[in-house]
Amino acid sequence: MLFPQNIPLLRTLKYNIILPKIPFHLYNRNYCHSRAGEAFVPFDVLVSQRRNEARRSLLVEVAGLPSSADLHQVCSQYGAVRKMFHYATRHGNVRKEMILVEFADAESLERALQSTRSPPTERIIPVHSPFVWLSASQPASPNSKKANVSSSTNITQETVPSDEELQLQLLQSRDLSEQIQNVYECQKLTELGSRLRFFTCRQVEVALSGLFPQACILPFGSSVNSFGRVNCDLDMILELSDVTNQDSTQRLVFQAKKSRSAANPRITMQRHMEVISDILDNFVPGCSQVRKILAARVPIIKYRQDLTDMECDLSMANRSGFYMSEMLYLYGSMDKRVRPLVFAIRKWAKDRHVTSPYAGRWVTNFSLTLMVLFYLMRTSPPVIPPLQTLIKLAGDDDVRTAEGINCTFLRDLKILTASDNMQSLEDLLRGFFEFYDKFDFKERGLSIVKGDDFVKPVHSALYIQNPLERELNVSRNVTLEELERLRTEITHARYRLEEDTQHIEEHGQQPWGLLSLWGTSHKPQAHRGLNASIDWQEVFHIQEQETPPSSNKQLNVSPVHAATKSDEKVPSNGEKARNNTKFQPVERTKMLKEELIMPSDLNGLVTKLKRNVVQKNANGKKNKKQKMNKVMYKW
Ligand code: CTP
Ligand code: MG
Numbered sequence: 001m002l003f004p005q006n007i008p009l010l011r012t013l014k015y016n017i018i019l020p021k022i023p024f025h026l027y028n029r030n031y032c033h034s035r036a037g038e039a040f041v042p043f044d045v046l047v048s049q050r051r052n053e054a055r056r057s058l059l060v061e062v063a064g065l066p067s068s069a070d071l072h073q074v075c076s077q078y079g080a081v082r083k084m085f086h087y088a089t090r091h092g093n094v095r096k097e098m099i100l101v102e103f104a105d106a107e108s109l110e111r112a113l114q115s116t117r118s119p120p121t122e123r124i125i126p127v128h129s130p131f132v133w134l135s136a137s138q139p140a141s142p143n144s145k146k147a148n149v150s151s152s153t154n155i156t157q158e159t160v161p162s163d164e165e166l167q168l169q170l171l172q173s174r175d176l177s178e179q180i181q182n183v184y185e186c187q188k189l190t191e192l193g194s195r196l197r198f199f200t201c202r203q204v205e206v207a208l209s210g211l212f213p214q215a216c217i218l219p220f221g222s223s224v225n226s227f228g229r230v231n232c233d234l235d236m237i238l239e240l241s242d243v244t245n246q247d248s249t250q251r252l253v254f255q256a257k258k259s260r261s262a263a264n265p266r267i268t269m270q271r272h273m274e275v276i277s278d279i280l281d282n283f284v285p286g287c288s289q290v291r292k293i294l295a296a297r298v299p300i301i302k303y304r305q306d307l308t309d310m311e312c313d314l315s316m317a318n319r320s321g322f323y324m325s326e327m328l329y330l331y332g333s334m335d336k337r338v339r340p341l342v343f344a345i346r347k348w349a350k351d352r353h354v355t356s357p358y359a360g361r362w363v364t365n366f367s368l369t370l371m372v373l374f375y376l377m378r379t380s381p382p383v384i385p386p387l388q389t390l391i392k393l394a395g396d397d398d399v400r401t402a403e404g405i406n407c408t409f410l411r412d413l414k415i416l417t418a419s420d421n422m423q424s425l426e427d428l429l430r431g432f433f434e435f436y437d438k439f440d441f442k443e444r445g446l447s448i449v450k451g452d453d454f455v456k457p458v459h460s461a462l463y464i465q466n467p468l469e470r471e472l473n474v475s476r477n478v479t480l481e482e483l484e485r486l487r488t489e490i491t492h493a494r495y496r497l498e499e500d501t502q503h504i505e506e507h508g509q510q511p512w513g514l515l516s517l518w519g520t521s522h523k524p525q526a527h528r529g530l531n532a533s534i535d536w537q538e539v540f541h542i543q544e545q546e547t548p549p550s551s552n553k554q555l556n557v558s559p560v561h562a563a564t565k566s567d568e569k570v571p572s573n574g575e576k577a578r579n580n581t582k583f584q585p586v587e588r589t590k591m592l593k594e595e596l597i598m599p600s601d602l603n604g605l606v607t608k609l610k611r612n613v614v615q616k617n618a619n620g621k622k623n624k625k626q627k628m629n630k631v632m633y634k635w
Contacts, residue, residue, distance in 0.1 A: 040333050040413050040414070042411060042412065043224075043325075043326040043329050043330070043411065044411070046224075046329075047218065047219075047224065050194060050195070050198040051198055051201075051202070053102055053195060053198065054195070054198040054199045054201065054202040055106045055109070055202065056082070056102055056103045056104070056105060056106050056108070056109050057100055057101060057102045057103070057109070057130065057195070057199050057202075058075070058100075058101045058103070058109055058112060058113075058130050058132060059098060059099075059100050059101075059130060059131050059132070059199060059307060059308070060098065060099045060100075060101060060132050060133060060134050061096055061097065061098055061132070061133035061134070061307070062097050062098070062099055062133070062134045063097065063134075063136070064097050065086055065097065065155070065157075067097075067099075067134060068084060068086060068099060068155045070134070070137065071084070071099055071101065071134050072084065074134065075101050075103070075108075075112060077112075078103070078108045078109075078111040078112040078115070079103050079104060079105060079107065079108020079109075079111060079112075080103065080104035080105075080108065081101055081102070081103060081104070082102045082103060082104045083101075083102040083154070083156065084099055084100065084101050084102070084154065084155040084156065085099065085100040085155070085156045085157075085158070085191075085192045085195065086098070086099050086155050086156070086157045087100075087157070087158070087192060087309075089306065089307065089308075089309040091306060096307070098307065098308075099155070100192065100195060100196065100199065102195075109130065113128065113130065116128070116132055125282070125283055127207075127283050127284070127285065129203060129206055129207065129284070129285060130199075130202070130203065130206065131203065131285045131286060131307055156191075156192070158190045158191065158192050158193075160186070160187075160190065160230050161186045165186075166182070166183070166186050166187075167511075167515060169182050169186065170182060170183070170513065170514055170515050171511070171512075171515065173513070175426060175513075176425070176426035176429065176497075176513040176514065177424045177425040177426040179344075179513045179514045179515075180340045180341065180343075180344040180425040180426070180429060180514065181340050181425065183340070183343050183344050183347055183514065184339055184340035184343040184344070187229045187230060187343055187347065188228070188229070188230070188339070188343065189222075189223070189228040189229065189230060189232065190230060193228075193230055193231075194223070194224075196308040196309075196310070197219050197223045197224075197234050197308075197310070198219060199308065200234055200236075200305050200308045200310060200312060201217035201218065201219055201234075201236055202217070203284065203286075203305070204217050204236070204238065204280070204284070204314065205217045207279060207280070207283065207284050208238075208240075208276070208279070212240045212241060214240070214241040214242060215238065215239065215240050215241065216238075216239045216242065217236050217237065217238050217239075217314075218236065218237045218239070218319075218322050219234060219235065219236055220235050220236070220237055220318075220321045220322040220324070220325040221233070221234075221235035221321070221325055221366075222235075222365065223235060224325050224329065225324075225325040225326075225328035225329045225332065226328070226329050226332035226333070226339055227328060227332060227339065227342050227343070227346070227365075227369055229343070229346075231310070233310065233311040233312070233313060233357075234305075234310050234311065234312045234313070235312075235313050235315070235321070236312060236313065236314045236315070237314075237315055237316065237317075237318045237319060237321060237322055238276070238314055238315070238316045239316070239317075239319070240272075240316075265317075266299075269299060269316050269317060270294045270299055272316065273292060273294060273299055273301055273314075273316060274292060274294070276301060276314070277290050277291075277292045277301045277303075280301065280303055280314075281303075285307065286305050286306045286307035286308065287303050287304070287305060287306075288303065288304045288306055289302070289303055289304045290302070290303040291303070298315050298318055298321075299315065299316070300313045300314060300315045301313070301314040301315075302314075317403060318403070319402035319403065320402040320403050320405045320407055320468055320469070322402070323400055323402055323407035323468065324407075324467070324468055326411070327387070327390075327407075327409060327467065327468075328369060328373075330390070330409075330410075330411065330413060331373055331384055333413055334384050334385075334413060334416065335376075335383050335384060335418075335419060337383060337423075337425055337428060338372075338373075338376065338383070338384065340425055341372060341376070341425060341428050341429060341432070342369055342372050344425075344429060344514060345368060345372055345429070345432060346365055346368060346369070347514075347518065348493060348514070348517055348518055349363070349365075349368055349489075351518040352489050352493075352518065354368075354485065354486050354489050355368060359477070360477070361477055361478060361479040361481075361482050362477075362478060362479075362482040362485075362486075363462065363475060363478055363482065363483075363486055364474075364475075364477075366474065367462070367464050367474050367475040367478070370446070370448055370464050370467070370474065371436065371446065371464065372432065373448050374446045374447075374448050374451070374464075375431070375432050375435050375436070376428070377448060377451035378435065378451065379421055379423065379428070379431060380421075381419060381420045381421045382419060382421065382451065383419050383421045383423075383428070384419065385416070385451070386448060386449060386450055386451030386452075387409060387448050387449045387451075387467050388449055388450055388451075389410075390409040390410040390416075391408060391409050391410075391449075393410040393415065393416070394408050394409050394410045394411075395410075395412075397411070397412075398410055398411050398412075405468050405469055406468075407468055429497070430494070430497055430498075433490050433491075433493045433494035433497065434494055436487070436490045437487075437490050437491050437494050439453075440453075441461070441462060441483060441487065443455060443456060444456065444463075445457070445463030445464065445465060445473070446463065446464045446465065447465040447467075448465070448467050449465060449467050449470065458473075460473050460475070460476050460478075461475075461478050461479055461480045461482070461483040462475040462478040462483050462486075463475065493517050496516060496517055497513075497517060500512055500513060500516050500517075
C-alpha cells in the first residue's frame with residue numbers, strides 16, 4: 001500500500017509511530033514525478049526523442065533573420081515544418097546566421113535533400129549533408145513573389161543572459177538559494193543547444209552512412225547528463241554497427257573484410273579513427289581544426305564544428321561513458337536541488353580557476369560533480385542514495401554491460417522514494433564547503449558507490465573512485481599543489497559565505513552571496529605572479545608549440561599527457577601515471593601566469609575572513625541567517 005505521500009502530516013507522523021527500521025529508499029512513499037522540477041523522462045527515451053528530431057532536421061545558413069519567412073516557404077514545399085530556431089555564430093569578423101528547421105517527418109527532409117543542389121564551382125567537394133545554405137531567390141522564381149508575404153513562421157530565438165545580466169539578476173535575488181536557482185536557469189543547456197548537439201552527431205552518422213548505414217553516434221558527458229552549461233563541449237561515441245543486436249537466424253550475411261590488426265583491437269580502432277578523422281577533415285562541412293589523439297587511453301578525434309559552434313570530441317568503443325552520463329542524469333533527476341547545486345559549484349570552480357577548460361593536473365568538472373554527489377549522500381538525512389542502492393533496485397530491464405564493465409543500475413526513478421532532507425540550496429551550498437573543508441583528503445578517498453569514504457588504496461593526492469570501473473581513480477591526474485589550491489579555495493569560500501551572512505544587511509548594491517564568492521568572474525580578485533615552485537612545463541606534459549589550426553597531423557602529445565579520461569588502475573604495476581582528458585593548449589599556461597591566485601596568497605585572505613567572522617559574532621550582531629525564511633523544497 002502506498003501512503004498518500006503529499007500530505008505533510010504523514011511526514012511528521014512517521015517519526016511518532018514505531019516503524020520497522022528499513023532503508024530510506026524502501027519507505028513506501030511515492031516518487032513524485034517532479035522532484036527535479038519537471039516530469040522525469042527516462043534517459044533512453046530522451047536520447048531517442050532527440051535523435052529522432054535530429055533525423056528530421058536541416059541546418060540552413062541564411063542572410064539574416066528576415067530570411068526565415070522565405071526559408072519556411074521553401075521548406076514547406078517538401079513537407080510540414082514543425083519548428084525553426086535561429087542563432088548566429090561568430091568567428092573573428094565573420095558572423096553567420098543559421099536556422100535549424102525541424103520537419104514533421106524524416107521523409108520531408110529526404111525530399112528536401114533530394115532537391116538540394118551543389119554550389120556551381122569546381123573548387124568544392126560536392127558532399128551531400130543536412131547542412132545547407134539558402135541562396136538568394138531568382139527574380140523569376142515563383143518563391144520570390146511569396147518571400148515578402150508574412151508567413152506563419154514561428155521562429156524561436158533563444159537568448160542566453162550575458163554575464164552582466166546574470167550578475168544583475170543575482171544582485172536582485174531574494175536570498176542565496178534564489179541566486180543558486182537563477183544561475184542554473186540562466187546557464188543550463190538550452191533546447192536549441194541540446195538539439196544542435198544531437199544534430200552534430202547526426203552529421204557524422206550521415207557522413208559515414210554509405211559504408212556504415214547502421215553507424216550510431218551518441219552524445220555523452222555534459223551534453224546529456226543534465227549538468228551541461230550553454231556552450232559546453234560535445235563528447236561523442238561512434239559505434240559502426242550494433243553487432244550485438246543482430247538476428248542470427250537470418251540467412252543472408254554481409255561480406256566483410258577482415259580487420260588488419262584483428263589481434264589487437266586497439267590498433268584496429270586507431271586505424272579506423274585515422275580514416276574517420278581524414279573524412280571529417282576533408283569532406284564534412286563545418287569541421288575544422290581536426291586533430292587526432294590516438295595514443296590516449298580512450299583515443300579521440302577533436303574538432304570544431306563551426307556551423308553549430310561547438311568543440312567536439314569523438315571516441316569509439318566507449319559506451320560505458322554513455323552509461324556514466326546516464327547515471328549522472330539520474331542523479332540530477334532525483335531531487336530538484338541537485339542540478340542547481342552542481343551548477344553553482346561548477347561555476348564557482350570555473351571562476352576561481354579551480355577547474356579549467358583544458359586538461360591538466362587539476363580537478364575536472366566530472367570529478368567535481370562526483371564530489372557534489374558524494375556530499376549529497378552524506379548530508380543528514382541524505383539528499384540522494386548511494387549508487388549501490390540503485391544497483392540493488394535494478395530490474396532485468398536495467399542490465400547493461402559495456403566494454404566488459406557492468407553498468408547495471410535502476411533506471412526508472414518512479415520506484416525510488418523521496419528524501420526527507422529539507423535543507424535549502426543555501427544550506428546545502430554552505431554545507432558543501434564545510435564538509436570538504438574538514439574532509440581528510442590525505443588519508444581518505446570518496447566513493448559514490450557506497451556513499452562513504454575509505455582509506456585510499458594508493459597514494460594519489462585526490463582519490464575519487466570511478467563508480468563504474470571501481471578499481472580506477474577518476475582524479476588521479478590531480479597533483480598535491482592543485483589539491484591544495486582546491487582546499488584553500490574551499491576554505492576561502494566557506495568563510496567568505498559566513499562573512500557574507502554577517503554583512504547581509506549592509507549589501508545594498510554590493511556583490512553578495514554567489515557574487516562575492518566568485519569574485520569578479522572575468523577578472524580574478526588579484527593578479528598574482530606564478531608560484532615558481534611549480535614547473536608548468538612539466539605539469540602540462542606538452543611541448544610549448546603552436547599547432548597549425550587545421551592540421552590533421554597527429555598531435556605531438558606525450559603518452560603521459562595523452563591518456564584521456566584519466567582513470568588510473570589502482571595496482572601500481574609500473575604503469576606510468578597518465579594524465580587527464582583533453583589536449584592542453586599553451587594558452588592555459590599564459591592564463592595561469594597572469595591570473596592564478598596561489599594557495600599561499602589565499603591563506604592570508606582566509607585568516608582575515610575568519611577573524612572578521614569571529615569578530616562579528618563576538619559583537620553580537622544579528623545573524624541574518626536565523627531570520628531568513630528558508631526555502632523549503634517540497635515534493
Ligand atoms: N568520463 C569518465 N571517466 C573519466 C572522465 C570522464 O567516464 N575519468 C566520462 C564522464 O561520463 C564524463 C564524460 O566522460 O561526463 C565527458 O568527460 P568531460 O568532457 O571531461 O566532462 P563533462 O562531464 O562533459 O564536463 P565538461 O562540461 O567539462 O565537458
Ligand atoms: Mg564534456
